[in-house]
Amino acid sequence: MKCNLSFYSIRKSKTDKVYTYDLKQNMAIHSWSLYNCINIEFNIDNKTFIKHSGSWFEVDNNYVEKVNKFISNIPNSEVVLPPFLEEYTTQECYNKIVAEIGEDIVCMDRKFVYIENSKFEFCDLLSKDKYIIHVKPWTRSATISHLFSQGRVSADIVFSDESITQQINDSIKEAGGMEAYFINQNDNNLQYKIVFAIIYEWNKTMAERLPFFSK
Incomplete structure (x- = not known):
């Protein structure tokens, strides 16, 4: 379906709304003006x-x-990951293949840690050399914002509470990682390195392509 935007105006974008809808409650739970979403x-x-x-x-x-x-x-990571091929239909598929063919890497994708009523992924891939890797295909600015947010939250809470660390280690074990991968509360957090593995096709540097507020 094509939309005719020739008569659309900034004034109208300020009155039109974008909603998030809760299917279970069958109701809109948040709304924003379209103007504020652009x-x-x-x-x-x-x-x-x-x-x-x-x-x-x-x-x-x-x-x-x-x-x-x-x-x-910002230096490139020492971790070398394979290219994202067309047959890797999803990010989850790519992460699993990286863990299968890579040495000393476990797939943590979809391994959730729970804090009160919220859940989050500690990371997508974890190496025995203490690289905490967050993977995201770059489709739009929002995906990159989510990626950086995931990295920040993960870094903030990993050593904040012993029960959280235990959940992370249980997830590592579930993913097939041995004790060498485990997070230790007594570790110096400077031993760990956060890696953002951003998948995109454009032949531009990160500084050229990142939205300014993401930088």
């Missing part, structure tokens, strides 16, 4: 403009260059 980043006359969550920003170009330089200087 994020844009572009350059005009060598100036950077960003619309994010309904607000407009002009970013100083010197600051943009400084941030891009910082991102460009």
Whole structure:
């Protein structure tokens, strides 16, 4: 179905709503204006403009260059993962294959840890050398935001509570990892390295492609 947007206006986008719908409760539980859901980043006359969550920003170009330089200087991981091939139909499929063909890597995809009423994945892949790997195909900005959020939450809570660490170790054991993979509360957290494995096709550097607010 094609939509004719020729008569659509900014004013109308501010009144039209986007909803999240709970199928169990058969009701909408959250709503936002369409305008606030549209994020844009572009350059005009060598100036950077960003619309994010309904607000407009002009970013100083010197600051943009400084941030891009910082991102460009983040070293590539020493972990080498195979390319994402067309026959790997899903991220879950890819993670399982990496664990099968890789040495000293276990697949933690879909292994959930529970905190109160929330659940999260500690990581997608875990190496015996203490690399905590988060994998995500880059389809849109929201997927990258989710990836970085997953990495931050994982890093924040992994050593925060012994019961959480035990859940993680139970998941590692369930995934086939031996004791050498286990997280130890007494470990120095600097021994661990977080890796973001971002799958994308474009021939651009990470600094060039990442949305500014993701940087």
